[in-house]
Amino acid sequence: MERVKTGIEGLDEALGGGIPKGNVILISGSAGTGKTLIGLSFVYYGATKFNEPGIFISTDQTPEEIREQAKNFGWDLEDLEKKNLLRLYHIDVTTEKDMVYLKKLDKLVKKIKAKRIVVDSLTTVTEFLTPLEIRKGTKIFESLEALVPVPMSEAIIAKNVLIKIIKHLKKTGCTSIVTSELPEEGQWLSRDTCSEFLTDGVITLRPFKYARSDIDLLVVKLRYGNHSKDIHKILITEKGVEVKPAEKGVII
Ligand SMILES: Nc1ncnc2c1ncn2[C@@H]1O[C@H](COP(=O)(O)OP(=O)(O)OP(=O)(O)O)[C@@H](O)[C@H]1O
Numbered sequence: 001m002e003r004v005k006t007g008i009e010g011l012d013e014a015l016g017g018g019i020p021k022g023n024v025i026l027i028s029g030s031a032g033t034g035k036t037l038i039g040l041s042f043v044y045y046g047a048t049k050f051n052e053p054g055i056f057i058s059t060d061q062t063p064e065e066i067r068e069q070a071k072n073f074g075w076d077l078e079d080l081e082k083k084n085l086l087r088l089y090h091i092d093v094t095t096e097k098d099m100v101y102l103k104k105l106d107k108l109v110k111k112i113k114a115k116r117i118v119v120d121s122l123t124t125v126t127e128f129l130t131p132l133e134i135r136k137g138t139k140i141f142e143s144l145e146a147l148v149p150v151p152m153s154e155a156i157i158a159k160n161v162l163i164k165i166i167k168h169l170k171k172t173g174c175t176s177i178v179t180s181e182l183p184e185e186g187q188w189l190s191r192d193t194c195s196e197f198l199t200d201g202v203i204t205l206r207p208f209k210y211a212r213s214d215i216d217l218l219v220v221k222l223r224y225g226n227h228s229k230d231i232h233k234i235l236i237t238e239k240g241v242e243v244k245p246a247e248k249g250v251i252i
């Protein structure tokens with residue numbers, strides 16, 4: 001499968017050359033481990049190194065905040081937006097209705113001929129927009145009930161919403177990164193306990209127990225290709241995110 005380079009030093013090597021084209025990859029990590037920065041790097045380097053337009057969908061941060069975060073690394077997002085190499089799309093979960101954001105996304109993909117999409121974060125989309133879907137008794141809920149004539153819990157509906165989003169991302173033909181919160185304790189690889197099975201690949205970010213500056217990156221799965229099975233360290237500096245080669249034979 002053709003690989004799409006993230007452009008992040010060391011990450012493409014860990015991914016065995018990059019993200020398989022058209023795949024949806026989950027980046028799951030606890031607070032402050034670099035999920036947003038990896039997603040942002042994916043669209044920033046896509047635009048600047050590979051001339052591939054990208055869309056960055058944020059839920060927790062406004063476009064102004066994302067532009068500000070990027071400035072820390074010397075990245076001028078506004079310039080890329082003017083050149084139609086980037087679109088920042090903020091889903092405001094307090095006002096967004098139903099699943100119109102997927103239709104808006106399609107329009108944006110067409111408009112800038114996007115090749116890369118980031119959804120940051122999937123957790124917010126499913127946790128906050130799903131109850132809205134239920135309350136409004138939208139079509140998706142009605143059609144699901146017609147298929148499964150038993151009362152459905154919010155968790156099941158949230159999973160159906162997740163499936164719908166991931167399928168939709170694949171249909172765009174873009175290569176995508178979605179982010180999820182990862183509880184520091186527990187056996188699941190995402191807060192929703194489901195997206196790790198629905199996505200084509202999973203990368204986890206975990207802070208080392210005693211030092212938060214030390215973050216472990218592991219490519220847990222990649223359905224359509226080989227990848228590193230080792231634990232890598234990630235480094236966030238004013239230059240951006242860097243993934244270190246795994247230290248073989250070191251047991252921590
Ligand atoms: N200029 C910088 N130099 C070094 N480290 C930085 C710099 N800017 C940000 N960081 C590190 O990056 C982290 C934030 O990364 P990011 O916003 O991508 O995390 P996140 O996983 O998306 O967090 P959240 O769960 O809050 O959304 C900070 O906690 C900080 O440790």
Ligand SMILES: [Mg+2]
Pocket residue numbers: 035036037120
């Ligand atoms: Mg974030």
